[in-house]
Each structure stands twice: as C-alpha cells, then as structure tokens.
Amino acid sequence: MRSAGAMSRKPVHAQEHVLAERKRREKISERFIALSAIIPNLKKMDKASILEDAIKCLKELQHRVKALEEEVAAKTVESVIVVKKSQLATYDGTSSSSDQSSCNQNDQRLSLPEIEARVSGKCVLIKIHCEKRNGFVSKMIDEIEKLDLTVVNSCVLPFGSSTLDVTILAQMDVGFSLKMGDLVRNLRQALLDVM
Template sequence: MACMFSDEESRPLKQMRRSFECSSFGNTNCSSRERNLAERNRREKMGLRFTALSALLPPSKKRDKASILEEAINHIIHLQNKVDTLEKKMTKTATTKSCCGGGMRSCSNERLLCANTQPSLPLIKAKSYHSEVLISIDHHYDRKNGVLEKIVAIIEKLHLSVDRFSVVNFGDSYLNNITIIAEMGEEYGMSIKEVVNRLHAYCSQNIN
C-alpha cells in the first residue's frame, strides 16, 4: 500500500532538504576560502624569502625567482671554493710553521734551502714566509771590505727590499754571520732556491 503525504506534511521535508543543501554549499565555500587564504599566505612567505635571499647576493639586474635561485647556487659554489682555498692555505702555513719553527733547518716542502758545496765557501740559508724572505750568511769576512754593503746591493738587485739586518762579529775585523730580512718587491719572481744560488755564486766570486 503506497504511502502518500499531503502538501502540509511534505512541506517540512522540503524545508529540511533545502536547509541541508544550503549547509553543504556553505561548507564548500568556506573550505575554498580557507584554501585560497592558505595559498596566499604561502606565496607571501615565499616572496619574502626570495626578497631576503636576493639581498644576500651580489647586485644584479635580473631579479625574477629563477635568476635569484641560479645566482644563489653559483654564489654558494663560489664561497665553497674560497673556503677550500683558505683551508688549504692554512694547512700549508701550519705545516711550514711546524717544520721550520725550530730555526734554520731543512723542511719537507723545500721552502728552506742551503747551499754549501765546500767548507771554505759561505753557508747561505734562506726561507720565505708570505712576502718576507729571511737570509742567513755564515762565513768569515773582513768587514773592512764593505761586505755588508755589497750583500745588501746584490739582494736589492733581486727585487728584494732589505727591511732589517743583524751582524754577529768574530774578533775585531771579521763578520761571522749576517742575517737579513727582506720584503718581496712587485717585480720579484724567483724561487728561494734561485735566491740562495745567486747569493752563493756572488759571494763566492766577489767577496773574500
């Protein structure tokens, strides 16, 4: 037997259905607004982060997001290379100090070299540190012959500027040791070995 509703009885059902449909549509609109708001906040945060990243990079005409990311990657690679170079320099300097810290002696990196082929010839030692060169000459020279002036002159011909020196006398007439600290000039381009060899050759031939 079919169940029939009168108009008065079916009216509440229609109102309930309409109310449910409106409520569902309202929830959909609310969810959509929340998603749009969340997306807008995300984009604002992303924009602020790109602006902050752009401020850390070197000046550039291009400031779109792709260019900023590319520049940031290149800048990080550049900084990493600089860090690697500095670490290698620090390691090399520490090795040199550890090896040469006890005075004038041979080093594994050959920054300290000696030339002394015969006992009667001068013993010349030299080492470099950054832009300075330390030279030590051990031999008996008659100081009346202007030995110190001659040695300073030949050193300056090698594009080394004498900063300071010390002399150890033996007796009244002889120089036993000459120690010189010189600064590398702009045109200086030889190795420490070449400096030692040039000084050794000059002293052996011209200074008695």
C-alpha cells in the first residue's frame, strides 16, 4: 500500500509543478507585453528584441539623466563674493583685515558697506547693506546698468535708523564680461563716491 500511495502522489505533485510553471510563463509573457508597450520605436515583438530595445532605452535614459544633472549643476550658484565692513579689498587683489572688535561706532560709519553678488545662469543677485544717503539707489542702479546689466527688480528696506538693506536682481546683457570680484569692486567704488 505504501508504494501505491507514493505513486499516486507523484503524478499529483508533477501536475502541480506543471501548473506552477504555466503560471510563471504566463506572468513572464504578461511582463514582456507590458515592457513592449512602454519601449518607444519597438519594431520586433519577440522577447530577445524586446529585451535588447529595453536595454538600449535604459542606457539612453541614463545618459540623458547624466546630461540633465550636469546641466543643473552648471545652473547652480557659480560664485559668491562678499566685501564686509571688516575687510578692505584693494584693487590689486590683496586684502587687509582690521579687528572688528577694535572699531568704535564712528569707525564703522566710515567703513566700507557690505556687498554680496551671486550669479546663477544669466541672473545676478546683488545685496548691499550700507548707510542711508539721498540718491543712493538711483546712483547704484545707474552704475549697475553701466556694467551691461539690466535691473529686473530692486527692493530697498530701511534697517535701523541709519542703514539700508538693498537687494537688486539684474540680468546679464550680451556685453557683460566682468568677474564677480570686479563687479563688487566697481559697485563698492560707486557707492563710496555717493557717500
């Protein structure tokens, strides 16, 4: 009896195995159909061609992702230059720092303004923190436009009773060729002329 029971189990087990294999093949076929539906310009519908075109498509997408990542990296902020009250940048590119703690209020009023310039693509963001002066904003906008920049937007906020916080967004014109350090120096000099 034992051998008859074992023999009857084998065909049942084999039948289950055949059904499981059939389901597995059906799933694979369904997945190939789904894959063939999303591959562009697929010409042949056999499994080898579908896999080959899918691999090509994935490689193209990887190259496209890499190119887009490089493009995004190039569009990020390229440079930041800051001239602070405690630092005097000279025209030959050297700099000298003074101890800010030793400055009293009168020295700070005579010290340089803070100027920051950032570039992203063709846009330039200029931030200036300086003393209040009549005609300062119009003079600064004139100077910016002389440097082949077009002012897109500006915002002037009073900061305390005697200082201004100015933010200017400008677009580079075709003739713009300054480095950010030169731009900051030119703006600082124009600001000193107004003050």
